Amino acid sequence: MEYIVKPEEDGRKIRDILRRSMGVSYTALKSAKWNGRIRVNGETARADEKVAPGDLVSIEWAEDEPVYLLKPYPLEIEVPWLDEHLMIVDKPAGIASQASRNHPEDSLENVVYAYFNCPENFIYRPVNRLDKGTGGLMVIARTPHAQHLLQRQLHTTAFRRRYLALTDGVPEEPEGILDFPIGKMPGSTVKRVVCEDGKPSRTRYRTLRTGNDGALILLELETGRTHQIRVHLSHIGCPVRGDFLYGTERPEEYPGCFALHSAMMEMVHPLTGDCIRLASLPEWAEGIDKGVLFMNMN
Numbered sequence: 001m002e003y004i005v006k007p008e009e010d011g012r013k014i015r016d017i018l019r020r021s022m023g024v025s026y027t028a029l030k031s032a033k034w035n036g037r038i039r040v041n042g043e044t045a046r047a048d049e050k051v052a053p054g055d056l057v058s059i060e061w062a063e064d065e066p067v068y069l070l071k072p073y074p075l076e077i078e079v080p081w082l083d084e085h086l087m088i089v090d091k092p093a094g095i096a097s098q099a100s101r102n103h104p105e106d107s108l109e110n111v112v113y114a115y116f117n118c119p120e121n122f123i124y125r126p127v128n129r130l131d132k133g134t135g136g137l138m139v140i141a142r143t144p145h146a147q148h149l150l151q152r153q154l155h156t157t158a159f160r161r162r163y164l165a166l167t168d169g170v171p172e173e174p175e176g177i178l179d180f181p182i183g184k185m186p187g188s189t190v191k192r193v194v195c196e197d198g199k200p201s202r203t204r205y206r207t208l209r210t211g212n213d214g215a216l217i218l219l220e221l222e223t224g225r226t227h228q229i230r231v232h233l234s235h236i237g238c239p240v241r242g243d244f245l246y247g248t249e250r251p252e253e254y255p256g257c258f259a260l261h262s263a264m265m266e267m268v269h270p271l272t273g274d275c276i277r278l279a280s281l282p283e284w285a286e287g288i289d290k291g292v293l294f295m296n297m298n
Helices: 014-021 026-034 108-115 144-153 228-235 290-294
Strands: 002-004 038-040 056-059 078-082 086-091 135-141 159-168 175-179 182-184 192-194 202-211 214-221 260-268 275-279
Touching: 014 026, 014 038, 014 056, 026 056, 078 275, 086 108, 135 144, 159 228, 175 228, 182 228, 192 228, 202 228, 214 228, 260 290, 275 290
Parallel strands: 135 260
Antiparallel strands: 002 056, 038 056, 078 086, 086 135, 159 214, 159 260, 175 202, 182 192, 202 214, 260 275
């Protein structure tokens, strides 16, 4: 399949051209990425590269070719919810949410694959992804229909998430709303920054306790921007403790991770309509009652 980039698509990423302009499915795109079948002007290209008008984007894949060879990673995990439609896992901090070229064998995807005894035609459908350094509750759909319904619930009152963060520094106000637009940092493909032309981003927070030049903070997302909590806390001078990207790395205390945890999840089951309420506490939040995670936050 081939496509010539139009003038109005100048600067768009290859993945956007493939998905939006060429109609390539997510699974086909993933397969092509892993098997080196994406090309621009005849040269193998990465999905995050940008295109220019007149570029010839092409993709090839075999219909019976697996997305990639997934290997099991038999790491013990807690699964507080499991039924035929979805599973909710307590992701350990320090492992990637999804397999990639950088983490082909040690991601949560590999862990879930092993958990279900390596079934044939296994498809991993994460709903809310967590950063590699973040631990806590994460939803994985078990069917395409459940995934579709859950993705529609994200960032609505039917799918609420709260996080705990241990910070370097204490917020000036004990509670409030961090309302700062977030965009990509110029020259970086990973880092985000508060900027005037960024996307609207809102995070509610309440300080639970202070000490040791920091604070334990409960946060609730109203929007779901990349690195939103980490960027917002860093912007007010209270970066997440151990955050190598927006604060100060502390490998001795937080090896391969930082003090941010997906601690509370309250959602409507997409098929049964039941209310699911779950809580998870990290070791560094010792002494906190789980009931605090469900408190009213104005």
